[in-house]
Amino acid sequence: MKILFVEDRPSRQLLFLPNKEKDVEHIRSLKSVYMPESNECKEIIAQINQNNYNFENSLKLIIVHKSALETRGLEYINNFCKNEKVKLVCFSGGISQLTYNNEDYEFLNINSSDFYTERLVPFLNGFIAEKSETLLELANKEWKLSYMLLARQIIGSIALENDEDVKFNLEDKLDKINNILSFDFTINSENTEKLNTEIKRIILSL
Amino acid sequence: MILMKERKNKYDFIQEILESKKLTVAQRERVLLLAAEEIKHENSNDIDLLKRLKEIEEKISQLESVPPKSGDGETGGSGSKNKNQLTHNPKLVSQYLKKFKENTPLKWTTHTWDEKKYETIDLFIEDLNEDKEYNKLFNVHRDMYNLINYFIYQPKDELNEKGIPKYGWPNLQDLKIGWQFPNHLLINWCKENFDNKEDNRKYPFQFNLPKELQPQKPIKGKMITTFENVVDIFKTEIQFREDYFYKELKKRNSRLADYKFEGIENFKNLDFYTYTNGFLSALDTVLNEIKKNETEKNILFSYEMQENDLIIDITQLNSFPTRKLNTNNLAHFLGGGMNAISGSIFSLCDFSIISKFTNEKNNEISGELLIVYDGIKGNWSGKDVSINAVPRLQVYNKEITGFTYRFKFYL
Numbered sequence: 001m002k003i004l005f006v007e008d009r010p011s012r013q014l015l016f017l018p019n020k021e022k023d024v025e026h027i028r029s030l031k032s033v034y035m036p037e038s039n040e041c042k043e044i045i046a047q048i049n050q051n052n053y054n055f056e057n058s059l060k061l062i063i064v065h066k067s068a069l070e071t072r073g074l075e076y077i078n079n080f081c082k083n084e085k086v087k088l089v090c091f092s093g094g095i096s097q098l099t100y101n102n103e104d105y106e107f108l109n110i111n112s113s114d115f116y117t118e119r120l121v122p123f124l125n126g127f128i129a130e131k132s133e134t135l136l137e138l139a140n141k142e143w144k145l146s147y148m149l150l151a152r153q154i155i156g157s158i159a160l161e162n163d164e165d166v167k168f169n170l171e172d173k174l175d176k177i178n179n180i181l182s183f184d185f186t187i188n189s190e191n192t193e194k195l196n197t198e199i200k201r202i203i204l205s206l
Numbered sequence: 207m208i209l210m211k212e213r214k215n216k217y218d219f220i221q222e223i224l225e226s227k228k229l230t231v232a233q234r235e236r237v238l239l240l241a242a243e244e245i246k247h248e249n250s251n252d253i254d255l256l257k258r259l260k261e262i263e264e265k266i267s268q269l270e271s272v273p274p275k276s277g278d279g280e281t282g283g284s285g286s287k288n289k290n291q292l293t294h295n296p297k298l299v300s301q302y303l304k305k306f307k308e309n310t311p312l313k314w315t316t317h318t319w320d321e322k323k324y325e326t327i328d329l330f331i332e333d334l335n336e337d338k339e340y341n342k343l344f345n346v347h348r349d350m351y352n353l354i355n356y357f358i359y360q361p362k363d364e365l366n367e368k369g370i371p372k373y374g375w376p377n378l379q380d381l382k383i384g385w386q387f388p389n390h391l392l393i394n395w396c397k398e399n400f401d402n403k404e405d406n407r408k409y410p411f412q413f414n415l416p417k418e419l420q421p422q423k424p425i426k427g428k429m430i431t432t433f434e435n436v437v438d439i440f441k442t443e444i445q446f447r448e449d450y451f452y453k454e455l456k457k458r459n460s461r462l463a464d465y466k467f468e469g470i471e472n473f474k475n476l477d478f479y480t481y482t483n484g485f486l487s488a489l490d491t492v493l494n495e496i497k498k499n500e501t502e503k504n505i506l507f508s509y510e511m512q513e514n515d516l517i518i519d520i521t522q523l524n525s526f527p528t529r530k531l532n533t534n535n536l537a538h539f540l541g542g543g544m545n546a547i548s549g550s551i552f553s554l555c556d557f558s559i560i561s562k563f564t565n566e567k568n569n570e571i572s573g574e575l576l577i578v579y580d581g582i583k584g585n586w587s588g589k590d591v592s593i594n595a596v597p598r599l600q601v602y603n604k605e606i607t608g609f610t611y612r613f614k615f616y617l
Contacts (some may be wrong), residue, residue, distance in 0.1 A: 067307045071516065075511050
């Protein structure tokens with residue numbers, strides 16, 4: 001098993017996935033994906049919440065419905081992923097903002113409707129074939145370009161911002177983008193030309 | 207055998223003193239402390255005696271938490287004459303807030319309606335209004351009650367001629383809208399855009415706020431223009447989500463750059479329900495207290511999660527109190543800072559401090575001073591809570607590295 005996929009409300013898959021049952025059947029047919037159903041799923045969630053679920057050693061990615069987890073269960077999964085460098089995707093209707101972090105381990109928080117899209121099946125196929133670069137492929141095909149454009153906007157906004165809270169949030173976001181893109185230069189107001197060159201390079205390759 | 211008999215007599219003697227009705231609370235605390243010290247000196251591994259001492263402690267705690275007879279205005283429950291008396295009950299608050307993720311109508315006030323849960327907005331609102339449990343918050347956490355009442359139900363608030371409420375959310379006065387308030391604005395919009403629609407259906411979160419209800423300035427770093435933005439802010443008021451708490455720690459670290467904040471990296475992704483504004487206010491007061499000792503610049507942040515609780519410790523390393531601890535009057539140890547912290551976290555978590563104290567006889571005591579604990583009362587002034595209880599001191603046997611502020615949340 002490479003991927004543990006915990007979804008306690010499978011009706012949502014039929015609702016959001018573009019090819020409905022066909023997509024669900026495809027995911028179920030993947031030998032590297034373990035997607036427990038009904039009572040088995042509930043049992044696994046209960047064990048995670050009680051901190052006594054034994055994750056398989058072969059696990060590379062956990063996908064889980066965040067609302068099914070209690071504080072303690074979420075902590076248990078986070079610690080496991082951090083220690084074993086296993087990637088983690090949490091999806092929920094209660095997540096309003098996509099958050100991504102790759103500092104200790106790769107971690108993506110994403111709204112259910114952004115998760116169950118036409119990108120999910122290709123992502124799973126790519127991940128199993130070890131051709132996936134990052135969890136961000138689940139959120140946006142052109143994730144690099146979109147982060148670069150966002151960085152350019154943020155640099156402009158920081159210079160004009162007076163509100164300390166907003167400024168702190170923007171600087172924090174820029175730090176994160178620097179970590180994610182890991183260019184050989186720091187994205188900041190002094191390096192906007194370098195950033196523009198990168199943006200142009202990607203746009204021309206589209 | 208002789209030793210056992212002697213111990214039994216000592217135990218009985220302690221019990222008799224402690225159960226004496228002539229003792230004040232402070233005197234009982236003193237006896238308890240001396241008894242603990244005595245037993246510790248005698249044999250620190252004597253589990254039986256320590257267990258029995260704990261039983262006495264529990265007995266006393268029960269005696270002290272018995273509410274006064276009704277009619278004297280001090281019970282603080284529903285129907286109480288003193289509506290501004292609150293009872294510290296963090297378990298009730300966290301159990302209530304957890305309903306926002308469980309399969310309850312409350313969940314759908316903060317989660318996108320990814321499945322067609324309701325045919326009409328009225329059916330949803332009816333479901334919401336059936337749940338009266340939030341009323342229990344009134345005498346437990348007034349700000350939380352007011353926030354829930356504003357966001358979900360119908361607060362008693364004056365509207366001006368343009369229909370704009372005079373007051374906003376308890377902590378965010380610029381936010382002046384909720385699911386049913388003011389004037390059923392959102393409900394009326396949903397009737398036109400959501401009810402019984404198959405095509406072009408719009409969901410409540412898509413509601414664009416009228417210009418006059420859009421705050422002029424960013425709230426928590428964001429401009430608020432849609433109901434979804436409002437919901438997002440509400441979620442951060444009742445829950446530390448994703449990196450919210452970690453970011454708040456980082457923000458404070460950047461303001462106190464000459465202090466070292468150790469261990470804050472571990473708070474990434476720490477996710478739990480509480481009234482976040484209350485705890486962040488307490489955090490700010492803790493940091494102000496810490497700044498009073500300018501020579502010790504290392505602050506250790508740590509947490510431990512157990513089966514049903516989460517303990518967050520903030521320790522100013524190598525810092526120890528200079529104020530003496532009068533074991534006959536423990537409340538005397540508390541200054542304005544401690545009282546402010548107590549008021550901020552009232553009914554959110556228990557609060558204690560752990561350190562090496564010096565008592566009135568210049569003896570060192572390694573102890574935990576319990577300041578906000580189960581069942582104590584507080585008075586609501588309309589803005590703050592002032593606590594109305596005597597601290598309790600208990601022996602602390604683990605290593606003490608400085609002055610620790612301990613917050614115990616119930617999950």
